[in-house]
Amino acid sequence: MDIIRAKDFTAERSWGAKEIANMNGITTRLHWTKEPYRWHVNDGQEVFVVLDGVVDMFYKEQGIERSVTLEVGDIFYASVGTEHVAHPKGEARILVVETEGSV
Template identity: 65%
Template sequence: MTLIRSRDFTATRAWGALDIANMGGVTTRLHWADQPYEWHVNDGEEVFAVLDGTVDMHVRENGVARVTTLEAGDIFFAGLGCEHVAHPRGPARILVVEKEGTV
């Protein structure tokens, strides 16, 4: 058994992660971030759950960008081909479930 108190997790750099599990090629990682990530499209689906903090999720579809604000407890699902980038508003802790090897 492993207990992780997400509110206590801090990384040495933005988007640093704690690997929690790898279940049949699907990884679960806890990320700490205080800076934007980068625009990207995953090579699989992604579940992004904000555990602590506030994150502005930018999504671009057909060349049109929109922003959705995610608060603690909110979950974002990025389907195949979803171009997105996360911009935390200050420190945030995010649980990410995605295909192994996804950046």
Template identity: 70%
Template sequence: MVFYRAKDFTATRAWGALDIANMNGVTTRLHWTDSPYKWHINDGEEVFVVLDGQVNMHYRSGGEEHVQKMEAGDIFFASIGTEHVAHPVGEARILVIEKEGSV
């Protein structure tokens, strides 16, 4: 049994991660970042949970870019084919659940 205090986690680089679990090929990772990621499409589904801080989630739907502000406790589900990029507002800690090896 292991306990984690997300708000205390930091990494040496943006999007650095702490591997929490791998359950039958599905990973759960805690990320720390203070910089945007990159536009991408996962090769599987993704659950993205803001645990600390704020994130502007940019995504494309119907050929148009949209932005949703996310705060601690907010959850984003990216289905297969959802193009998106996360832009933290300052520092953020994010729990990501996705297929092992996904972008």
């Protein structure tokens, strides 16, 4: 059992994470960041939940770049093959559920 106060979590570097659970190869991790990630495609599906802060999520649909601003409580679902990149506006804390070892 563990209680995690997301607002209190920080990491030594942007996108540093605390692993919360690994359930049959699906990981749930809490990330802290203040810098953009990089364009990538995950090995599987990804669920991205903003717990604190604001994040601009850029993604491509049929080769066209789009974006959406995610606020606390918003969820971004990246299906298999969705190219995307997260750009926080200041500090953000994000819960990510994905296949173990995914980018």
